Amino acid sequence: MNTKERGLALLGRYLKFNETEVNELREKIKNLTYNRQHQLLNFTILGNGRVIFLNQKQDGWNIRITGNGPIREGHLATMESVRRNIWSELHE
8 A cells, every 4th residue: 555545544534534535535636645743643635736734733633735825724623624624625
């Protein structure tokens, strides 16, 4: 299993994407890398002309989105808000 596939499996597991959503993300994402630091995950997602940096923290997730406009960043407290942001950015 390559890095992108393993990253998609982790993304699906941690953010509760179902198999259909993971397959759709597989088509949209050009490159996906991840690393684990002290039991927390960091993802870098390249797709749809954007780069999404997603860092898991003890109290939620930090997200930074670059490309196609100004840089947007912030803290997302719930998994559901992270899912919505990733989904909307890759499907615009």
